Amino acid sequence: MKDRTAGEKGFTLIEMAIVLVVIGLILGAVSIGKDLQRNAEYDTVKQKFIDQWATAYNIYYQRVGVVLGDSEVAPRLMVAGSAYAAPVGTPISGGNMAVVPSPGAICQGLAPVGITLATPSATLFAATMHTYFDQTGIRMPPGRAEGSEDRFAYLDSNGNPQEIQVCFRWNAPATPEGAGNVMLIAGLTPDLARALDQMIDGKPDAQEGMFRQLGVVNGVAGGPGISWNTNNTQVFGAGAGSGTNLDEDQVVTVTAVYKMNQ
Secondary structure: OOHHHHHHOOOOOHHHHHHHHHHHHHHHHHHHHHHHHHHHHHHHHHHHHHHHHHHHHHHHHHHHOOOOOOOOOOOOOOOOOOOOOOOOOOOHHHHHHHOOOOOOOOOOOOOOOOOOOOOEOOOOEEOOHHHHHHHHOOOOOOOOOOOOOOEEEEEEOOOEEEEEEEEEEEEOOOOOOOOOEEEEEEEEEEEEEEEHHHHHHOOOOOOOOEEEEEOOOOOOOOOOOOOOOOOOOOEEEOOOOOOOOOOOOOEEEEEEEOOOOO
């Protein structure tokens, strides 16, 4: 009995400690790898979708001389300007713009939730972005697929599919997030919105800069900014509120406003 047990050896405490350390390093590497993969995906969203749509918008302006939906013979310098109904007998500049709401957004198909489409005109105003870009020979960004160039699919932090959609709109004066021609970007998870804001403006501020959150009122000039008012623990479709979603649920999404240069 003594001879048989003498040949049997177990793991020492040092060996077990080394194994646990190796397992911990592997798990840490996997976790860091997921974060790096997500950051790379967010860079792809900006470079291959958001930036390309901003470029396509600017190319349209350079080639046609007006922005999307504006009249080429009587430009108003606003997206869907041909559909803008100014009060009879009044100019369209200055404070008079504020008394009439925005003519609405130009999208590829149905507008995102909370966004109103501009009413097309038979003679001056086309219905979709595809029409405008096709008429001028401009190739739209590839997006998700042919016919869905305005959309981009990605995975949220819980591994569920999400979809971004872009539209263009003119914001009238007194619009909460500021006036001017903007790109509306719907379907952003809060962490993706903050990442894009950091890349575009240098800091994630929901009310300042070129990239802002839809519906967030701009603050006092020179004052402190505010954080994006949603986070990844909130229920999809419910907007801001308590964090009650589960780890396997879709992450809540927000809509951002990207100010255009033209």
